[in-house]
Amino acid sequence: MKNYKTQMEAAKKGIITPEMELVCSKEQITPDYLREKVAIGEIVIPANVNHTSLSAEGIGQGLKTKINVNLGISGDLKDYDMEMSKVNLALQYGAEAIMDLSNYGKTNHFRKELIKKSSAMIGTVPMYDAIGYLEKDLLEITASDFLKVVEAHAKEGVDFVTIHAGINKRVIESFKQSKRITNIVSRGGSLLFAWMEMTGNENPFFEYYDDVLEILRTYDVTISLGDALRPGCLADSSDAGQISELIEIGYLTERAWEKDVQVIVEGPGHMALNEIKANVLMEKRICHNAPFYVLGPLVTDIAPGYDHITSAIGGSIAAASGADFLCYVTPAEHLRLPDLADVKEGIIATKIAAHAADIAKNIPDARKIDNEMAKARHNVDWDKMFSLAIDPEKAQNYYESTPPKDRHTCSMCGKMCAVRTTNLILEGKKVEFCTEK
Incomplete structure (x- = not known):
C-alpha cells in the first residue's frame, strides 16, 4: 500500500515511484536526480491516481520540452467525433499533454472518454465548465460551487488543472491602472474578473486556496497556476498587471509545495522577441524555478492564419531560455475552432519549436x-x-x-x-x- 498521496510527497520521503521510474527511462536521467527535482518542485509528474491509461511524463529542469494540444466542445461546433479525432492526431504525433477546454453543455462524458483513452496527460480549466456543470448563470455561482467543479474534474482523473488563483483584488487594481489595449484575453481570467466585479467578492480560488489544494492533493492533481492577465498583444506585454499577478503566483507556488501539491506556472501569450528571455528568467526567479508553461509567445500580432508560425518562433526562444512546456497554437488561432488540418499544423510547428530548444539546451541525445x-x-x-x-x-x-x-x-x-x-x-x-x- 502506498504511503504517500502525491509524487511530491513521495519524493520528499525519498521514495522512487513507478511514475518516476518511467520518466527516467524516457529521459535518460537517474532516479536520484529526478526525485530530488520533484521534491523541490523544479520537475513535476502530473499523474492523477484515477488516470489509469496514463504514460507518465516529466516536465521541468533538465528534461525534454513537452507540448500540449488544446481541444474541446464549443457552443458553435458541438461535434464530439471531431474532437476525438483531434485526440487521435495528438497521440499519433506525440503530444505529451491534451487540454480539454470544452465550454458547452455537460462536458463530463467527453472528458471521461478522453481520460479513459489517452496515454497523454490530461488538463482542464474547471472555470470553463462551471456554468454548464452547475446550470447556473455566472452571478448565481458561489465560491463553494467553483470548488465543486474542481473536485469533479479531479475525481474523473484529470492530471493537471488550470486555476487562475493569482488574479486577486490587489492584482485587479494594477490591471485597471495599466490601461491595456486588449484588457483580459484569458477566458477563465475574464470570467473570474466579471464574477468578482459583479459580486464584490475576492477571487474564490485565492480566498479558499487551501481548500483547492486539499482537493488536488487527494487525487494527486498538479495545479497549473493560470495567468489571467497574460498579454493579448505586444503592447500589453510585461506590464504592471502581468507582473503583479506573477508575484502573487510566486507566493501561491510555495503554499502549494507546503501541501505537497505539484505546480506548473503559466506564462505570456503575446510578446516581442526581445522580451521573451527576460520573462522566462523572471518567472523562474519569482516562482522559485517551478516549471514554466507558455502559450507561444506569439511574436507579432499581424499574422492571423499563420499564428502557428508566430507561436513556434516565440516558443523556441522561450524553451531555449528555460521554459519547460509549450502550448500549441494552430493557424485558426483568433479566427475559429481549429479543424483536423489546423490541429496537425499546430502540433508539428510546436514539436519543431520544442525540439529546436532541446538541442539548444543540450538535452541528452536531442541532436x-x-x-x-x-x-x-x-x-x-x-x-x-x-x-x-x-x-x-x-x-x-x-x-x-x-x-x-x-x-x-x-x-x-x-x-x-x-x-x-x-x-x-x-x-x-x-x-x-x-x-x-
Whole structure:
C-alpha cells in the first residue's frame, strides 16, 4: 500500500515511484536526480491516481520540452467525433499533454472518454465548465460551487488543472491602472474578473486556496497556476498587471509545495522577441524555478492564419531560455475552432519549436536524430529521410508529387544536386550533366 498521496510527497520521503521510474527511462536521467527535482518542485509528474491509461511524463529542469494540444466542445461546433479525432492526431504525433477546454453543455462524458483513452496527460480549466456543470448563470455561482467543479474534474482523473488563483483584488487594481489595449484575453481570467466585479467578492480560488489544494492533493492533481492577465498583444506585454499577478503566483507556488501539491506556472501569450528571455528568467526567479508553461509567445500580432508560425518562433526562444512546456497554437488561432488540418499544423510547428530548444539546451541525445537525418541526406537515402522526418507523410508526399528522373536527387536540383556532385567526386567518379546515363 502506498504511503504517500502525491509524487511530491513521495519524493520528499525519498521514495522512487513507478511514475518516476518511467520518466527516467524516457529521459535518460537517474532516479536520484529526478526525485530530488520533484521534491523541490523544479520537475513535476502530473499523474492523477484515477488516470489509469496514463504514460507518465516529466516536465521541468533538465528534461525534454513537452507540448500540449488544446481541444474541446464549443457552443458553435458541438461535434464530439471531431474532437476525438483531434485526440487521435495528438497521440499519433506525440503530444505529451491534451487540454480539454470544452465550454458547452455537460462536458463530463467527453472528458471521461478522453481520460479513459489517452496515454497523454490530461488538463482542464474547471472555470470553463462551471456554468454548464452547475446550470447556473455566472452571478448565481458561489465560491463553494467553483470548488465543486474542481473536485469533479479531479475525481474523473484529470492530471493537471488550470486555476487562475493569482488574479486577486490587489492584482485587479494594477490591471485597471495599466490601461491595456486588449484588457483580459484569458477566458477563465475574464470570467473570474466579471464574477468578482459583479459580486464584490475576492477571487474564490485565492480566498479558499487551501481548500483547492486539499482537493488536488487527494487525487494527486498538479495545479497549473493560470495567468489571467497574460498579454493579448505586444503592447500589453510585461506590464504592471502581468507582473503583479506573477508575484502573487510566486507566493501561491510555495503554499502549494507546503501541501505537497505539484505546480506548473503559466506564462505570456503575446510578446516581442526581445522580451521573451527576460520573462522566462523572471518567472523562474519569482516562482522559485517551478516549471514554466507558455502559450507561444506569439511574436507579432499581424499574422492571423499563420499564428502557428508566430507561436513556434516565440516558443523556441522561450524553451531555449528555460521554459519547460509549450502550448500549441494552430493557424485558426483568433479566427475559429481549429479543424483536423489546423490541429496537425499546430502540433508539428510546436514539436519543431520544442525540439529546436532541446538541442539548444543540450538535452541528452536531442541532436541524435538530426545527425541520423544528416547521414541519410549524405547517402541520398530517401526512405530513411522520410522515416526520420517529424512528419513522414508530408515529406514523402512532397517528394513524390514531382518525382525526379533519378531517385538519387530531387526535382529541385536534379543532377546538379550538391550532395550528388560532391559524393561522385569523393568517390573518384566524373560529374557529367550533358550525357544521359
